[in-house]
Each structure stands twice: as C-alpha cells, then as structure tokens.
Amino acid sequence: MPTLLLLAGGKSTRFGRPKQLEPVGPGGEALLDFTLKDAFHAGCGEAMIVVRPEHEAIFTDRFAHDPRIHFTVQHEARGTAHAVMLALEHCRDAAIIANGDDHYGSTAIGLAALHALHGDPQQHALVAFELANTLSPSGGVNRAACMVDAQGQLLSSEEVKGLTADATGTITSADGRTWPSNTLVSMNLWVLRPALFPLFRERFAAHTAASGEFGLPAVVAAAIAQHHRFAVLRTTEAWCGLTHPADAPLVRQHLTARP
Numbered sequence: 545m546p547t548l549l550l551l552a553g554g555k556s557t558r559f560g561r562p563k564q565l566e567p568v569g570p571g572g573e574a575l576l577d578f579t580l581k582d583a584f585h586a587g588c589g590e591a592m593i594v595v596r597p598e599h600e601a602i603f604t605d606r607f608a609h610d611p612r613i614h615f616t617v618q619h620e621a622r623g624t625a626h627a628v629m630l631a632l633e634h635c636r637d638a639a640i641i642a643n644g645d646d647h648y649g650s651t652a653i654g655l656a657a658l659h660a661l662h663g664d665p666q667q668h669a670l671v672a673f674e675l676a677n678t679l680s681p682s683g684g685v686n687r688a689a690c691m692v693d694a695q696g697q698l699l700s701s702e703e704v705k706g707l708t709a710d711a712t713g714t715i716t717s718a719d720g721r722t723w724p725s726n727t728l729v730s731m732n733l734w735v736l737r738p739a740l741f742p743l744f745r746e747r748f749a750a751h752t753a754a755s756g757e758f759g760l761p762a763v764v765a766a767a768i769a770q771h772h773r774f775a776v777l778r779t780t781e782a783w784c785g786l787t788h789p790a791d792a793p794l795v796r797q798h799l800t801a802r803p
Contacts, residue, residue, distance in 0.1 A: 545589030546660035549631040550576055551732070552603070552644030553596045553618040563786040564595075564644045565602065568795045575786065576644040578799070579653065583640065584612065586650075586657035592634050593644065594618050594627040623757030624732070629744035632736075639741075641734040641760075646785040647799065648733055655777045660735045668767070669735035669775045670698055675707070675715060676725035678783045682790035684708045684718065688730040688761060690776060698774035701730055701761055728776065731783055732760065740767055 552564040565574045580591055591613045595603050600617050607613040616630045628641055638660040642648060652671050659669040672690055679685060684706035691699040706718025715723045747766055751758045768774065784798040785791065 545587060546638040546640050546657060546735070547635045548580065548583040548588045548591040548640050548642065549628060549635070550579060550591060550593045550642055550644045551624060551627050552576060552599075553594045553621070553627055554645065564599070565606070566645075566786060566792065568786070568792060569799050570796075573799075574644075575647045575795070578647055578802070579642050579644070580613070582648070582650045582653040583642075583657065586654045587661050588640060588657060590614065592616060592631045594631050596621075621757075624760040625744060625763045626748065626758045628736075628760060628763075629748055629758075632741045632744060635738070635741070637738065639736045641732060641736060643732045643785070646731055646733075646783060647795065648731065648783060649779075649781040650803075651781045652733060652779045652783075655779055656733055656735050659775065659777060663735070663775065665737065666739075667773045667775045668737050668740060669777050670730055671733040671735075671777045671779055672728040673731050673779055673781070673783050674725065675723055675727040675729050676709070676713070677780065678729055678731060679707060679709050679715070680785075680787050680791055681794065682788040685787055689723070690728045690730055692728060692776045696776050698764075698768065698776050700765065700768070703761065728778065734760075734764075734774075740772055743767055743770070743772075 593615050595615055597617050597619055603615055618627050618630055640656045640660055656671050686705045687707055688701040689704050690701050693699050704717045709715045747763050748758055784795050
C-alpha cells in the first residue's frame, strides 16, 4: 500500500507563524488533517510527516491516537528534496508526496492514490492543477509551470514567480508574461515509485550547501534525464492553501463548503 509523505517542516516565513497546524476547518482541523483523511480513504496504508524539531512534540501529541501516522524530523532546512529523502527511508512501496499547508481535495488525492495502487508500475506521476485554480486573492504566488508531451508525460517544469490575476481574469507573472488560465502547474502532489528512491541520496551526495536548497524540482529533472517517466494526471479541482495570513478566512470558507 502507498505511504503518504506530508511535508510539514517549512518555516512559514510569509505567513508569519507556524501554518502547518493552523485551525482552518469547521471543526478546528488543519489543512493536513484533510489530506490525511483523503489519503487514508483513497487507500494509503500509512503516513509519514516531516516536521521541524521544535514542532515534533506538538505533532506527536496531536496524532498519538493513530498508529498509521509516523514522523521524521528535518533538523536542517535543506530543501524539499531533503525532506522527501528523509521520509523515503521509511517507505517500501510507492510514496505520495504532498505539502502539509495545501488543500488538494479528495479528487486530486484520489488520482494520486489510484495511480500508486493501479497505475503503470514503471511510471511515477504528478497530479497537475490548472493555474487559475491555484491563485491567491491575497497576493502573488510562485508556481511550477509544466511542459507535457503528447503522451501526457512530464518533460520539464519552470518556476514562475509573482503570479496574480486581475479583475478580467488575466494572469500575469512578476516578469510581465501572461499565462493561460489552464496552464498546468505542480502543487507538489507526486507519486514516486521505489525505483526512484536511491536517486535522492545520489543527488544529495553531490549537492553542496553553496548551491542553495536541495529542491525537489532538481531531483525530478535529474530523474527525467535518466529516463524515468512521470505521468501527468490533470485535475480541475480548486486548490486552497496558506501562503499569506489573509488567506486564512478564504481557506475557512472553502473548507466549510467541502462535501
């Protein structure tokens, strides 16, 4: 059975306070509570949550009642690929990667789980969202725009910064480019097969602190260069998440309407 890997070790710099456990659901749930619920319902057997050292006790106490949920501590903020690498050490089967401060929705999580359980075992996968469904009315966001071939395989991605929509729905980035509303973007919802796991250690060994954070896009690019295949699973579901403090009321409204 697949394992859900939840990345909850971010610094929450723009949000101003730890957002991984911000109570935004109708019953005081955090965003990751919904992702956990959706993943277990879709067929995940366990979850591994990557946390910061200062938050370990809070998470452990919160989920002590559920033996399916485990934790690994990211002692150094070395990037998303570093966090994934730590969690993968505890996985035997396919892993579903997700951010702890994003709400993907049950349909998107279900697509990931379906691929993990019944998809081509030689293919990894990315659940890709339409750009217009991932914007924040509270300010600009950064997104990874995806290039996809005719067979639905991921070719590459480009980080695009400062994406906003105006009153007419026109989407522009900080560099002045305009973007179609249905541009496929990555929100870090991945399915990784065990064949890819060793590449994280390999790339981390070659990484140096001087070259910046050890990010997941770099590992995916290296995997594609080594002929690993990533099926792009498209969803029209609306994303919501906590980027800016002003997002919290909007997220609460979105989750109140959740089925």
